[in-house]
Amino acid sequence: MTSTGGTRTDTRGARTAGSFPAACSSYAIGWILSGAGVLGLIASLILTIEKFRLLSDPSYRPSCSINPVLSCGSVMSSPQASVFGFPNSILGVVAFTVLLTTGIVTLSAKSGLPQWYWRSLVIGLFAGAVLVHWLIFQSLYRIQALCPYCMVVWVVTITALWYASLHLCTRSASASSRPVTRIVTVGAQNHTLVPTIWILSVASMILSAFWTYWSTLI
Amino acid sequence: MKLTTNAKFSIALVAVFAVVLGALLLGNRSGTGTTSAGASDATVLRADTHLLSTAPDNDVVLVEFLDFECEACLAMYPTMERIRTEYADRITFGVRYFPIPSHTNSGLAARVVEAASRQGKFVEMYQRMYDTQTEWGESSESQEPLFRTFAQDLGLDMATFEADLKDPTVAERVERDFNEGIDLGVQGTPTLFLDGVQLPAMPTYEELTGRIDAALAR
Numbered sequence: 351m352t353s354t355g356g357t358r359t360d361t362r363g364a365r366t367a368g369s370f371p372a373a374c375s376s377y378a379i380g381w382i383l384s385g386a387g388v389l390g391l392i393a394s395l396i397l398t399i400e401k402f403r404l405l406s407d408p409s410y411r412p413s414c415s416i417n418p419v420l421s422c423g424s425v426m427s428s429p430q431a432s433v434f435g436f437p438n439s440i441l442g443v444v445a446f447t448v449l450l451t452t453g454i455v456t457l458s459a460k461s462g463l464p465q466w467y468w469r470s471l472v473i474g475l476f477a478g479a480v481l482v483h484w485l486i487f488q489s490l491y492r493i494q495a496l497c498p499y500c501m502v503v504w505v506v507t508i509t510a511l512w513y514a515s516l517h518l519c520t521r522s523a524s525a526s527s528r529p530v531t532r533i534v535t536v537g538a539q540n541h542t543l544v545p546t547i548w549i550l551s552v553a554s555m556i557l558s559a560f561w562t563y564w565s566t567l568i
Numbered sequence: 569m570k571l572t573t574n575a576k577f578s579i580a581l582v583a584v585f586a587v588v589l590g591a592l593l594l595g596n597r598s599g600t601g602t603t604s605a606g607a608s609d610a611t612v613l614r615a616d617t618h619l620l621s622t623a624p625d626n627d628v629v630l631v632e633f634l635d636f637e638c639e640a641c642l643a644m645y646p647t648m649e650r651i652r653t654e655y656a657d658r659i660t661f662g663v664r665y666f667p668i669p670s671h672t673n674s675g676l677a678a679r680v681v682e683a684a685s686r687q688g689k690f691v692e693m694y695q696r697m698y699d700t701q702t703e704w705g706e707s708s709e710s711q712e713p714l715f716r717t718f719a720q721d722l723g724l725d726m727a728t729f730e731a732d733l734k735d736p737t738v739a740e741r742v743e744r745d746f747n748e749g750i751d752l753g754v755q756g757t758p759t760l761f762l763d764g765v766q767l768p769a770m771p772t773y774e775e776l777t778g779r780i781d782a783a784l785a786r
Contacts, residue, residue, distance in 0.1 A: 409639060
């Protein structure tokens with residue numbers, strides 16, 4: 351695996367290399383980021399297109415406005431949907447394109463991207479994750495409606511942040527102190543656990559916030 | 569393929585989550601099962617339902633559950649106005665309040681219309697709400713000052729109007745419609761009932777007249 355390309359070939363280095371599961375390799379991370387990029391890009395594009403339609407025809411009913419709870423219309427026309435004065439989905443179109451490109455380059459280029467690039471990517475993803483969490487709070491407790499495409503973006507952003515951080519850490523783990531390496535190793539060995547716990551927590555919040563609605567479904 | 573502990577833990581978490589959720593939802597259903605026996609006397613048309621058109625024989629009854637702040641109701645409004653004029657005195661057409669909680673001003677709008685109805689201006693206020701919805705809909709601020717100007721324009725006695733707006737019985741009247749809508753299975757607005765049967769969401773003018781004509785021919 352190329353993820354620990356910098357590791358020396360002595361026994362300790364080999365053990366370190368072996369202790370990071372395949373999920374942290376460039377190959378796996380390439381596919382994860384490409385997949386996240388494609389899904390996020392599709393969701394952002396649909397949201398942007400729906401926003402244009404809604405603007406040109408106020409009576410337009412977005413494809414995902416199904417009922418009072420699942421309602422892109424009420425989410426998209428809220429002030430929170432344009433935090434910076436323009437629709438948030440435009441940020442998504444730009445950011446997920448970068449993510450998709452990074453995924454493809456990671457998959458195809460042998461040498462891999464430089465360390466500074468991964469650091470910047472993780473910083474960018476972290477900023478995205480902060481925005482996403484604020485939007486989750488707004489959607490659940492202020493707007494009180496869910497927009498399916500936005501939820502795709504939530505999941506994809508968190509997954510991408512987690513795996514990109516893990517990749518960055520495992521790449522630089524050989525240069526770090528032993529406690530740091532141990533933390534990274536534990537994180538890498540339990541890589542699906544973190545996003546699973548996160549997704550289940552958000553799912554619980556969604557379920558409790560709209561409990562009356564869910565219970566009318568069955 | 570042998571599962572890693574990481575994968576096992578993640579799958580176990582998801583399974584536990586699914587089981588707990590299933591138990592909660594089923595427990596909820598058996599809970600509502602006992603109450604729905606009491607709610608089975610829910611009726612589409614009540615003696616206090618506001619009628620936009622009255623047929624002498626009350627043979628064909630069309631009832632719309634609506635929200636004054638809902639975009640889909642605004643989209644439906646021209647059709648409903650056409651139906652109202654074309655089938656005047658031939659069908660009984662009633663409207664009931666279903667203010668969706670996620671809309672900031674929908675509950676207030678319903679109370680304003682109910683307060684206006686106490687001075688015999690139900691139809692006028694109902695029309696005013698939809699005529700102006702694009703000006704105030706989706707706002708996160710209270711539109712009470714604007715609604716007050718509507719009342720003035722319609723020549724309502726303002727002291728009575730103010731008192732009615734604060735009157736808890738007005739709020740209860742709106743609430744009663746909403747709760748009965750829930751019991752009837754209304755999940756969103758507009759929801760139409762023709763002779764007690766819920767129609768598919770957002771029928772076109774042709775679909776609606778087809779059904780009404782068929783009901784009249786019976």
